[in-house]
Amino acid sequence: MHxxxxxxxxxxxxxxxxxxxxxxxxxxxxxxxxxxDESAAQVVADVAIGRHDDADAVLGFAVGCDxxxxxxxxxxxxxxxxxxxxxxxxxxxxxxxxxxxxKVAMRERLSAAGxxxxxxxxxxxxxxxxxxxxxxxxxxxxxxxRGGYDGKGVWVVRDRAxxxxxxxxxxxxxxxxxxxxxxxxxxxxxxQIARSPSGQSVAYPVVRTVQKxxxxxxxxxxxxxxxxxxxxxxQAIALxxxxxxxxxxxxxxxxxxxxxxxxxxxxxxxxxxxxHWSIDGANTSQFENHLRAVLDLPLGSxxxxxxxxxxxxxxxxxxxDLYSAYRHIYARDPGLKVHLYGKEVKPGRKVxxxxxxxxxxxxxxxxxxxAADYFSGAIDE
Amino acid sequence: MHxxxxxxxxxxxxxxxxxxxxxxxxxxxxxxxxxxDESAAQVVADVAIGRHDDADAVLGFAVGCDxxxxxxxxxxxxxxxxxxxxxxxxxxxxxxxxxxxxKVAMRERLSAAGxxxxxxxxxxxxxxxxxxxxxxxxxxxxxxxRGGYDGKGVWVVRDRAxxxxxxxxxxxxxxxxxxxxxxxxxxxxxxQIARSPSGQSVAYPVVRTVQKxxxxxxxxxxxxxxxxxxxxxxQAIALxxxxxxxxxxxxxxxxxxxxxxxxxxxxxxxxxxxxHWSIDGANTSQFENHLRAVLDLPLGSxxxxxxxxxxxxxxxxxxxDLYSAYRHIYARDPGLKVHLYGKEVKPGRKVxxxxxxxxxxxxxxxxxxxAADYFSGAIDE
Numbered sequence: 217m218h219x220x221x222x223x224x225x226x227x228x229x230x231x232x233x234x235x236x237x238x239x240x241x242x243x244x245x246x247x248x249x250x251x252x253d254e255s256a257a258q259v260v261a262d263v264a265i266g267r268h269d270d271a272d273a274v275l276g277f278a279v280g281c282d283x284x285x286x287x288x289x290x291x292x293x294x295x296x297x298x299x300x301x302x303x304x305x306x307x308x309x310x311x312x313x314x315x316x317x318x319k320v321a322m323r324e325r326l327s328a329a330g331x332x333x334x335x336x337x338x339x340x341x342x343x344x345x346x347x348x349x350x351x352x353x354x355x356x357x358x359x360x361x362r363g364g365y366d367g368k369g370v371w372v373v374r375d376r377a378x379x380x381x382x383x384x385x386x387x388x389x390x391x392x393x394x395x396x397x398x399x400x401x402x403x404x405x406x407x408q409i410a411r412s413p414s415g416q417s418v419a420y421p422v423v424r425t426v427q428k429x430x431x432x433x434x435x436x437x438x439x440x441x442x443x444x445x446x447x448x449x450x451q452a453i454a455l456x457x458x459x460x461x462x463x464x465x466x467x468x469x470x471x472x473x474x475x476x477x478x479x480x481x482x483x484x485x486x487x488x489x490x491x492h493w494s495i496d497g498a499n500t501s502q503f504e505n506h507l508r509a510v511l512d513l514p515l516g517s518x519x520x521x522x523x524x525x526x527x528x529x530x531x532x533x534x535x536x537d538l539y540s541a542y543r544h545i546y547a548r549d550p551g552l553k554v555h556l557y558g559k560e561v562k563p564g565r566k567v568x569x570x571x572x573x574x575x576x577x578x579x580x581x582x583x584x585x586x587a588a589d590y591f592s593g594a595i596d597e
Numbered sequence: 598m599h600x601x602x603x604x605x606x607x608x609x610x611x612x613x614x615x616x617x618x619x620x621x622x623x624x625x626x627x628x629x630x631x632x633x634d635e636s637a638a639q640v641v642a643d644v645a646i647g648r649h650d651d652a653d654a655v656l657g658f659a660v661g662c663d664x665x666x667x668x669x670x671x672x673x674x675x676x677x678x679x680x681x682x683x684x685x686x687x688x689x690x691x692x693x694x695x696x697x698x699x700k701v702a703m704r705e706r707l708s709a710a711g712x713x714x715x716x717x718x719x720x721x722x723x724x725x726x727x728x729x730x731x732x733x734x735x736x737x738x739x740x741x742x743r744g745g746y747d748g749k750g751v752w753v754v755r756d757r758a759x760x761x762x763x764x765x766x767x768x769x770x771x772x773x774x775x776x777x778x779x780x781x782x783x784x785x786x787x788x789q790i791a792r793s794p795s796g797q798s799v800a801y802p803v804v805r806t807v808q809k810x811x812x813x814x815x816x817x818x819x820x821x822x823x824x825x826x827x828x829x830x831x832q833a834i835a836l837x838x839x840x841x842x843x844x845x846x847x848x849x850x851x852x853x854x855x856x857x858x859x860x861x862x863x864x865x866x867x868x869x870x871x872x873h874w875s876i877d878g879a880n881t882s883q884f885e886n887h888l889r890a891v892l893d894l895p896l897g898s899x900x901x902x903x904x905x906x907x908x909x910x911x912x913x914x915x916x917x918d919l920y921s922a923y924r925h926i927y928a929r930d931p932g933l934k935v936h937l938y939g940k941e942v943k944p945g946r947k948v949x950x951x952x953x954x955x956x957x958x959x960x961x962x963x964x965x966x967x968a969a970d971y972f973s974g975a976i977d978e
Contacts, residue, residue: 219920236617239640242919242937242949259620259642418931499932499954514927521902521954538623539600546895550799551880556623568623573902 220511221246223278224256225268226287229557229566230487230503231256233495234287237504243511247287248277256287258558271295278304285465285510286486289316290363307413307464307510308485315461316485319394320361326480329460331453334397334472334479345379348395357396363388370430372398399479401472405439406490407454408468410505413512417458418505419451420498420518425470425490431566432489434585435527437497437520440577442473450478457483466491466506489529489566494518496553496571497525522573526580530568532561533592538568541591549583567591601892602627604659605637606649607668610938610947611868611884612637614876615668618885624892628668629658637668639939652676659685666846666891667867670697671744688794688845688891689866696842697866700775701742707861710841712834715778715853715860726760729776738777744769751811753779780860782853786820787871788835789849791886794893798839799886800832801879801899806851806871812947813870815966816908818878818901821958823854831859838864847872847887870910870947875899877934877952878906903954907961911949913942914973919949922972930964948972 220243224231227249235256238245248264249257257263266273268291275298278284283305284296293310300306308316315322323336337348339358349356358379360369373379383393404427408420421438439447454469457480468488470481491502500508500516508515535541538556545552549572556568570587572580589595601624605612608630616637619626629645630638638644647654649672656679659665664686665677674691681687689697696703704717718729720739730737739760741750754760764774785808789801802819820828835850838861849869852859872883881889881897889896916922919937926933930953937949951968953961970976 218918232620235620235640239613239616239939240934240936241923242939245640257642259616259626261638261640261642261644263642499934508927513923515931516927517931519932537599542622542894546889546897550896550898551900553621553880555621558620558623 219243220282221280222507222510223248223281223284224287225274225277225284225291227251227254227256227263228287229255229559231287232259232557233492233501233555234487234503234507235260237501237507241504241507243507245507246277246281248274255557255559269295271298275299275302278302283307283510285506286313289313289485293317305510309462309464312461312463313485316483318362318390319359319482320392322483323394323396325461326457329456331457331460332477332479334399334481336394336396339383339393339395341383342376342380345376345383345395349376352395352397356398358382359394359396360387360391361394362391368430399472399481400474401479402475403439403441403473404470404481405442405450405473405478406435406468406470406488407450408466408488408491408502409451409454409458410466410502410509410515410518411455411458411463412509412515413464415459416515417455418515418518419455420491420494420502421520422447422450423490423493429564431529431531431564433529433531434581435490435493436577436581437493437525437527446473446478453478453480465509466502489569492555492569493525493527493571493573495555497521497573523575524577524580525571525573526577526584527569527571528584528588529566530556530570530588530591532559532563532565532567533594534563535591535593536561538591544597545587545590549587552583552587554587600624601663602661603888603891604629604662604665605668606655606658606665606672608632608635608637608644609668610636610940612668613640613938614873614882614936615868615884615888616641618882618888622885622888624888626888627658627662629655636938636940650676652679656680656683659683664688664891666887667694670694670866674698686891690843690845693842693844694866697864699743699771700740700863701773703864704775704777706842707838710837712838712841713858713860715780715862717775717777720764720774720776722764723757723761726757726764726776730757730760733776733778737779739763740775740777741768741772742775743772749811780853780862781855782860783856784820784822784854785851785862786823786831786854786859787816787849787851787869788831789847789869789872789883790832790835790839791847791883791890791896791899792836792839792844793890793896794845796840797896798836799896799899800836801872801875801883802901803828803831804871804874810945812910812912812945814910814912815962816871816874817958817962818874818906818908827854827859834859834861846890847883870950873936873950874906874908874952874954876936878902878954904956905958905961906952906954907958907965908950908952909965909969910947911937911951911969911972913940913944913946913948914975915944916972916974917942919972925978926968926971930968933964933968935968 296310426434677691
């Protein structure tokens with residue numbers, strides 16, 4: 217048995233944050249980054265440069281890896297089939313990843329399995345809009361079936377004119393328009409699990425996610441006000457999806473919670489923003505368990521190390537220099553954990569996150585938001 | 598203000614474990630490693646290759662760094678003075694590092710400051726031995742004043758013949774023989790603090806260290822059976838030493854505890870084996886606080902995240918392949934934290950460590966020793 221090499225396609229912050237557990241595990245870790253100064257490429261020793269949709273780049277990067285995995289869902293499955301054909305494992309496999317890439321395929325498959333989805337339909341014409349609205353009324357949701365992220369490719373449609381105009385606009389190749397019922401939720405939650413090829417799974421505490429302009433802003437672990445029974449129900453949905461789709465690695469299932477029911481919103485088959493709290497707040501971080509899962513190693517405990525963990529994203533503001541904030545942030549709060557991603561600051565861009573772990577939820581929320589607001593320049597004291 | 602670059606001289610496991618907090622802080626991190634496949638060089642993006650005692654190598658590596666720090670104490674201070682002369686900060690500075698390099702200088706300085714040392718003397722002749730033994734009797738300790746580590750360069754001398762023969766053997770350049778009283782201790786402890794150039798200091802919980810054949814084998818945080826008063830006394834000794842010697846970064850003060858008194862044994866001005874537990878057991882690891890200290894950032898909380906943390910070193914045994922142990926180790930104990938250093942296994946060599954964090958000390962000790970013994974091949978189930 218030799219020490220394996222895991223290759224991660226994508227050089228963003230998820231690959232960057234995977235580097236620490238890769239080093240602790242003592243495995244070899246390689247990243248395919250688009251640019252030499254990308255987030256993960258700044259900190260990883262073994263970096264290949266190339267695009268995730270360039271077959272030669274992906275295949276060249278994969279040679280010498282024991283398993284290829286992902287920092288995002290956008291690698292064309294045809295390229296992954298070629299990687300597999302050369303005897304290199306791909307985890308999650310293209311047959312699973314397909315359902316994270318194509319939201320229509322995901323809705324079909326989850327609905328067929330009896331899993332709770334909003335009312336949905338593929339739409340192409342004004343007549344399709346009218347037929348759909350008979351079931352849901354306005355407003356409703358229109359999404360592109362492929363290629364969206366962080367709120368991009370998702371619209372709340374308030375009337376017929378808006379809907380008809382939207383679906384007349386150009387679509388990415390292979391994409392269609394997907395209409396979905398607007399769920400009147402009381403909160404959004406994320407249920408994360410890790411699953412290995414052997415079928416072992418562990419479920420993280422279900423968390424509350426708060427979105428702002430389509431971007432995850434705040435995560436509270438565990439989700440406040442969610443009963444144990446309902447939390448286990450959300451975990452069971454995530455475990456069932458992972459088994460149905462044969463997901464390997466981390467799976468995040470984002471759901472709407474109406475207070476009595478859950479509706480599945482999105483799937484992510486990789487470490488996910490809703491699990492960043494686990495670096496500082498769980499026995500085993502999502503990044504470590506993703507690596508352990510794709511290597512088919514027994515999974516680590518997902519249990520929390522304190523009653524609560526709060527994660528708040530740092531969004532770029534009008535301050536280009538994040539480092540200079542440390543003097544204030546750290547002097548004010550010696551217990552706060554800060555993670556910066558080495559990204560150029562642009563307004564609204566995720567450039568880092570802060571985590572506060574402890575037992576007083578209000579205190580953790582105040583501290584984490586203060587730090588994130590100070591980093592972004594929204595406050596100056 | 599720009600994002601600074603910290604350069605760490607030495608490519609061992611301390612530099613390797615510093616890479617994770619450097620990435621989280623979003624700073625630039627460069628390592629000077631002797632070989633391209635050294636422990637830290639395997640995982641750090643920015644690596645220079647060269648020896649720590651080669652002035653050109655150290656100076657070339659230092660250009661572009663804002664501050665130079667260390668994974669070991671062995672860089673000649675003359676080279677560090679040259680780095681300083683080029684306007685690059687060196688932390689800890691050569692004036693402080695001198696006392697970690699030269700045990701006679703350390704004894705002189707600490708004794709002058711009234712800090713508790715064993716009886717000691719420089720010895721060169723049989724007459725010196727006889728004069729020293731009048732104060733201490735046999736057995737006593739003989740050390741080389743420079744260059745020893747992990748029990749190398751330290752002897753317990755049981756009679757006059759052994760002492761006289763030993764001090765007739767060759768010494769490294771600049772070294773002398775140091776005789777020290779053998780302290781009849783009940784336990785060994787380590788008091789670690791972090792100190793910034795501004796003078797801010799934080800003290801970690803005092804730990805018990807257990808040595809085996811001169812190598813640190815087990816660390817328990819906090820030290821069992823040590824009263825709060827005595828723990829604070831040990832922390833006060835470490836804080837006083839750091840202030841006296843103007844140490845910047847992490848300082849570990851290893852002490853003998855007789856049950857009523859502490860005697861200073863060794864100093865380390867860098868992250869230290871006795872603080873590895875802090876990665877998984879403290880709010881801020883020693884590696885993060887070392888970086889924050891040398892950057893003169895406010896220091897992080899050194900408080901524990903659970904009542905106890907136990908760290909046990911993995912020593913090389915007759916099993917060359919550490920990775921294959923994971924299947925058993927992780928399946929048996931999903932809560933254990935393993936850190937492997939990417940080093941070739943050699944008998945007795947430190948190749949990793951395991952940490953168990955929780956509230957039941959006996960359970961943590963059993964689990965951590967089981968894993969370390971399994972990795973080394975001492976047990977096979």
